[in-house]
Amino acid sequence: MRRKRTNPDFLNGVPELLILKLLARRPMHGYDLVQAIVSATGGTLEFGEGCIYPLLHRLQLDGALTSERENVAGRSRVVYRVSSAGRQRLQDSASRWQAIVDAVQLVLQGGMHGHATLA
Amino acid sequence: MDTQRWLDEMECQLRISGVSATYQTRLLEELRDHIEDLSCEERMHAMSAEAVKSQYLDTRLGPPQEIAEAAKASIRQTQFALRHPIVTFVVLPIPVLVLMWVAYALLLIVSLNLFQSYKDVGWVVTAASGLIHGLAYVPAVALTLLIAWIASRSRARWGWWIAASVIVACVSGLMIVTFAMPTTPGTGRLAIGLGFPPDLSRWPQIAIPLVAAIGSFALIRRRRQRAASTPSVA
Numbered sequence: 061m062r063r064k065r066t067n068p069d070f071l072n073g074v075p076e077l078l079i080l081k082l083l084a085r086r087p088m089h090g091y092d093l094v095q096a097i098v099s100a101t102g103g104t105l106e107f108g109e110g111c112i113y114p115l116l117h118r119l120q121l122d123g124a125l126t127s128e129r130e131n132v133a134g135r136s137r138v139v140y141r142v143s144s145a146g147r148q149r150l151q152d153s154a155s156r157w158q159a160i161v162d163a164v165q166l167v168l169q170g171g172m173h174g175h176a177t178l179a
Numbered sequence: 180m181d182t183q184r185w186l187d188e189m190e191c192q193l194r195i196s197g198v199s200a201t202y203q204t205r206l207l208e209e210l211r212d213h214i215e216d217l218s219c220e221e222r223m224h225a226m227s228a229e230a231v232k233s234q235y236l237d238t239r240l241g242p243p244q245e246i247a248e249a250a251k252a253s254i255r256q257t258q259f260a261l262r263h264p265i266v267t268f269v270v271l272p273i274p275v276l277v278l279m280w281v282a283y284a285l286l287l288i289v290s291l292n293l294f295q296s297y298k299d300v301g302w303v304v305t306a307a308s309g310l311i312h313g314l315a316y317v318p319a320v321a322l323t324l325l326i327a328w329i330a331s332r333s334r335a336r337w338g339w340w341i342a343a344s345v346i347v348a349c350v351s352g353l354m355i356v357t358f359a360m361p362t363t364p365g366t367g368r369l370a371i372g373l374g375f376p377p378d379l380s381r382w383p384q385i386a387i388p389l390v391a392a393i394g395s396f397a398l399i400r401r402r403r404q405r406a407a408s409t410p411s412v413a
Contacts (some may be wrong), residue, residue: 091217117205117254118256123334138209
């Protein structure tokens with residue numbers, strides 16, 4: 061079986077944005093969140109599912125998330141929620157991401173003064 | 180690789196990475212939960228037990244070494260103040276305030292030596308007197324503002340911020356600075372020390388750092404509220 065590698069690019073700001081965005085919709089535990097990411101991105105983003113936990117823990121330490129052990133479908137699970145600081149951070153991250161997307165889009169479309177060619 | 184062997188390997192890698200025992204327990208607990216969910220998923224898809232075991236965890240969760248590295252990197256990215264709030268907001272303010280007093284006193288000695296040649300000029304004497312009395316206020320206010328900056332930057336909880344500010348204000352109340360201008364050469368007197376318990380006559384030394392804390396608290400809160408009231412893209 062092919063070994064799935066943790067995509068280092070995935071660990072560069074994008075997971076934080078996705079995690080905050082998806083958890084802002086509804087509280088989730090780790091496995092649930094991984095399924096939500098796979099489903100929301102159509103499986104485009106590949107990553108080791110275990111790497112989601114260190115990210116969740118960091119976001120919690122930063123005050124962006126809160127967590128609580130809760131009973132979910134008859135099992136005790138750690139459920140994560142976005143705090144008000146996390147919503148603010150999501151807003152900042154989303155704005156930053158949008159600015160990057162717009163800038164890259166501009167380049168791909170040939171830039172303000174460039175040629176509209178893309179090899 | 181079966182579940183227990185994978186978890187043993189994970190534990191070993193976490194130990195190597197040097198993350199705390201509490202964190203190791205937490206991460207392993209959540210990974211165990213995740214593995215249980217994976218097992219349920221496999222049962223639903225009617226995969227063989229062999230498929231679940233053989234390298235499956237490495238494929239789905241990622242190799243233990245990578246997860247341990249991600250955990251270590253993640254913790255390193257977190258600010259010191261958030262990882263050690265008791266040290267940052269309860270323990271450190273006292274020695275830092277003492278160091279700031281010492282630094283201020285040293286600067287004071289240097290400045291007073293510079294003023295020596297102008298001791299007959301009125302405004303120089305007033306400035307020197309202000310600098311001397313500033314020892315009771317300036318380091319405490321500076322430390323209060325530093326704490327506000329650290330707390331705001333690390334997004335530490337308000338409680339830690341308040342605790343640190345109160346500690347600084349109370350310790351500041353212990354500082355005693357008495358200064359008498361010389362009327363004849365050699366009669367000037369400067370005494371610096373600590374007085375227990377804090378004397379009520381020194382209440383401004385407690386109140387001024389607290390006012391600085393409340394002011395910075397209000398300013399940062401207002402700034403955050405203003406930022407939060409901008410249209411949301413989430």
